[in-house]
Amino acid sequence: MRSSKVIHVVSCHAEGEVGDVIVGGVAPPPGDTLWEQSRWIAQDETLRNFMLNEPRGGVFRHVNLLVPSKDPRAQMAWIIMEPADTPPMSGSNSLCVATVLLDSGILPMTEPVTHLVLEAPGGLVEITAQCRDGKAEKVEVRNVASFADKIDRWIEVEGIGSLQVDTAYGGDSFVIADAQQLGFSLHADEAADLVTTGLKITHAANEQLGFTHPLNPEWSHISFCQIAAPVSHESGVATATNAVVIRPGKIDRSPCGTGCSARMAVLHEKGQLKVGERFIGRSIIGSTFDCRIEGQCDMEGRPAIIPSLAGRAWITGTHQHLLDPSDPWPEGYQLSDTWPRDLT
Numbered sequence: 001m002r003s004s005k006v007i008h009v010v011s012c013h014a015e016g017e018v019g020d021v022i023v024g025g026v027a028p029p030p031g032d033t034l035w036e037q038s039r040w041i042a043q044d045e046t047l048r049n050f051m052l053n054e055p056r057g058g059v060f061r062h063v064n065l066l067v068p069s070k071d072p073r074a075q076m077a078w079i080i081m082e083p084a085d086t087p088p089m090s091g092s093n094s095l096c097v098a099t100v101l102l103d104s105g106i107l108p109m110t111e112p113v114t115h116l117v118l119e120a121p122g123g124l125v126e127i128t129a130q131c132r133d134g135k136a137e138k139v140e141v142r143n144v145a146s147f148a149d150k151i152d153r154w155i156e157v158e159g160i161g162s163l164q165v166d167t168a169y170g171g172d173s174f175v176i177a178d179a180q181q182l183g184f185s186l187h188a189d190e191a192a193d194l195v196t197t198g199l200k201i202t203h204a205a206n207e208q209l210g211f212t213h214p215l216n217p218e219w220s221h222i223s224f225c226q227i228a229a230p231v232s233h234e235s236g237v238a239t240a241t242n243a244v245v246i247r248p249g250k251i252d253r254s255p256c257g258t259g260c261s262a263r264m265a266v267l268h269e270k271g272q273l274k275v276g277e278r279f280i281g282r283s284i285i286g287s288t289f290d291c292r293i294e295g296q297c298d299m300e301g302r303p304a305i306i307p308s309l310a311g312r313a314w315i316t317g318t319h320q321h322l323l324d325p326s327d328p329w330p331e332g333y334q335l336s337d338t339w340p341r342d343l344t
């Protein structure tokens with residue numbers, strides 16, 4: 001056996017969504033800030049292609065690269081690689097990273113509760129992990145500032161017609177559409193149709209509404225479409241199922257932490273969820289994130305919230321990815337039979 005690289009991975013999923021973690025074998029990329037380092041990974045593409053493309057990856061996969069933190073308040077930083085983007089923040093991936101850091105002993109675990117500060121490219125997040133017998137059983141993430149952008153706006157969507165949507169940021173950027181209006185009940189057997197519809201809505205929202213983060217103009221597109229069921233109340237707690245469509249074409253198996261944060265920002269803006277109130281997000285496979293509006297802040301003159309999300313993650317294995325120097329596809333390949341063509 002021979003290899004020109006050895007990338008050590010602890011594989012993980014959070015409430016159903018894969019979030020593998022590179023724990024060794026990759027040097028930190030250049031950049032003065034974590035955001036700059038994440039832009040380097042996005043533009044260079046070598047690591048993204050090696051890890052995400054076939055034959056090592058697939059469109060279902062997200063990969064997180066651990067790097068030393070730039071901010072002295074954080075114990076560790078990480079760069080998130082998703083199939084279409086290298087985003088500022090991710091809920092399910094932050095749960096996987098915190099779980100791998102604690103369960104594999106990279107950072108010390110204190111039972112029954114471990115507190116961490118982690119640095120995502122989009123900002124610091126505070127972790128509170130409930131730990132027992134060497135396992136982080138439930139992880140809460142205090143997310144970056146989240147805000148509603150455009151409320152109750154009409155867009156024209158190919159094959160659908162006029163559709164009323166909201167846009168919001170919850171660590172990543174969303175267009176949020178009503179599942180009932182679109183005729184979806186958000187059952188797992190609708191997954192393929194949800195993807196087709198969600199990609200069209202994301203495409204239309206990017207063309208007709210757009211998005212630019214007020215503090216980071218480099219994040220200037222809408223990443224995801226969240227097809228969201230109306231809020232109901234279970235034992236007095238606001239609850240809603242969602243299907244978040246991830247480009248180039250898959251559904252988040254988790255309830256999507258950045259999506260729940262964006263939804264809470266919209267609900268807060270509409271006066272339907274107050275500071276201190278809980279929101280339970282449910283995914284298409286029935287997994288849940290227990291979320292809350294922790295506080296309010298100001299985002300360049302517009303109201304924003306500080307959301308939290310809590311869920312569970314499990315390590316599924318370890319892997320060492322190798323590259324034989326004679327392999328003619330060092331960056332792998334994507335084919336549209338399993339890797340949909342991106343409409344946006």
Ligand SMILES: O=C(O)[C@H]1NCC[C@@H]1O
Pocket residue numbers: 017082087089090091092093172246252254255256257258259
């Ligand atoms: O939980 C989240 O925020 C994410 N899950 C996969 C795509 C999003 O980043």
